[in-house]
Amino acid sequence: MKIDSLKHKFLYKHKNLLLNFVAATFLIGLAFRFLFFNSSEIPPVLQSPFPEKTAVLEPSVSTPVTEDGPKIADQINDAEKCDVLVGDWVPNPSGPVYNNESCKFIESHQNCLTNGRPDRGFMNWRWSPxxxxxxxxxxxxxxRMMRNKKWALIGDSISRNHVQSLLCMLSMVEPAEEVYHDKEYRSRKWHFPSYNFSLWVIWSPFLVKAAIFEDMNGVATSEVELHLDKLHSEWVDEYQNLDYMIISTGKWFxxxxxxxxxxxxxxxxxxxxxNLTELGFDFAYRKSLRLAMNFIASSNHKGLIFFRTSxxxxxxxxxWFSGGNCNRTAxxxxxxxxxxxxxxxxxxxxxxxxxxxxxxxxxxxVNLKLLDVAxxxxxxxDGHPGPYRQFHPFAEGQNAQVQNDCLHWCLPGPIDSWNDIIMKMVIDG
Structure with a gap:
């Protein structure tokens, strides 16, 4: 998934340069996998560097919402309305509202402190518009605001990363009860009984129908098969039953x-x-997003839908395959x-x-909002696990060769501020 070194000429389908570069990149990735992972099964270079393996964990303008229902527009203080997505990261000495020991919903890959990350400063910042x-x-x-409501985060592993952050925060008030999971623990549902509030994560990395031939270690035996004219039923079937959604996709394309x-x-x-025509990931991404957006815009859905950028x-x-890291601490x-x-x-x-x-x-x-967190x-x-997606990766020495995760986010960490932003957008419109 991490192929930043592909240049613009590749992106516009200059096929000769594409084939030369891909061949070179594949050989580099092959060597890296052989040297550092000692595996005879080498996934294609474009496959995910981080398997979507899920550990079984323990248990336009929208109408603003308050605890008592919709807030009338003229009650909003115009002076308080602003673009909450334009701002700066500022010091937050009080730190996060939860920690890696108080929350049981953090996956091991994002539990940076338990895995031995030595610095703590990455947790002590907040987003300030x-x-x-x-x-x-x-x-x-x-x-209280979401009493009798249903939320879903729909997308890939970043959506799962985000829902864990939200669960950690909400469970400081009432422990969430898991009431559903699929076979691989990718789609899951939790319930907060005192509020009759449901929170889902729905696994749909492409939003369209896809056949994925990949094991839990990220090793693919064949290309993904994407149906660019069919939405994924996993989220479409639940769409009208949900009051709030955060929909996203991206890197899997x-x-x-x-x-x-x-x-x-x-x-x-x-x-x-x-012997097939090379159409490019951008072709498929545009078609898939257009199909999903058209479905949403035509749906007459009466809740609130966020589209989150990748x-x-x-x-x-x-x-990821050639020693890249993310070692910054601020x-x-x-x-x-x-x-x-x-x-x-x-x-x-x-x-x-x-x-x-x-x-x-x-x-x-249809209340469709942009959540542009990019x-x-x-x-x-500074907010990624880096080498600390693994438990004490340098236990045998600082020169140990480890794979870095510079895509997902440590918990607690920067992704927690997304919840501050979402609450502000829901309340103020």
Missing amino acids: RDCELPQFDAERFL LKSSIYYENDSIIGCHYCPKR TPDHFEYGE PVKEGEMEMKDLNRILRDIELEEFANATAKASRNG PLSLLRP
Whole structure:
């Protein structure tokens, strides 16, 4: 999934350069896997560097909401309305509202402190909008507001990362009870009985129908098969039953894939062994997002739907397969770090397709909002597990060769501020 070194010429399908570069990159990745993982099964270079393995854990304009119901628009103090997504990371000496010991919902890969990360500063920052105040997430108030409601976070492992953050916060008020999980613990549902509030994470990394031939260690035996004209039933079937949703996708489209329409193959992305037209991941991403956005905008859904932009990775001095790391221990300032080309392409498609859907959503009374966390996430290269996605990776010496995770987020960590932002957007509109 981390192929930042592909240049613009690749992105516009100059096939000769593509084949030369992919071949070279594949050989590098092959060597890395052989040297450091001693595995005879080498996944394609475009496969995920971090298997979606889930440990079984223990147990347009929307109407603002308050504990007593919708707030009338003229009751909102206009002076307090601002773009909460424009701001800075500022010191927060009080630290997070939960810790890695108080929350049982943190997966081992994101439990950076338990895994031995020595620094603590990455937890002591909060997001501060420039033109208004952003209160800290109030779990008790949130649960009161969401009495008898259903929330779902729909997407890939970043959505799962986010739902764990939200569960950690809410469970400081009332422990969440797990009431459902699928076979692989990817789609799950929790309930807060005192509030009759349900929180789901729905696994749908492409939003469209997909056949994924990959084991729990991330080793693929064949290309992903994507049906670009069919939405994934896992989330569509529950769509009208949900009051609030946060929908996202992104990085999985970089995988080797075969593309279908009307159940017939139309092309692929990175399938050199097949005699198929190379269409590129950007082609599939745009078509899939357009299909999903059109479904949402035409749905007459009466709740609130956030579309969250994909988050950038922070690999430096290489990629996931070539020794890249994310060893920074503090945020950077705006302008100090540029978004990588691939992340920018994904984001541009997201913003374009969201903009195309908003007029239709408004006409149909669908409350569709953009949750653009990419710019503020770009400023937090310090917030990833890095080598501490594994338990004490340097127990046998600081020179140990370890794989870094510079995509997901430590818990507690920067992703907790997403909940502050979401609550502000829900309350103030």
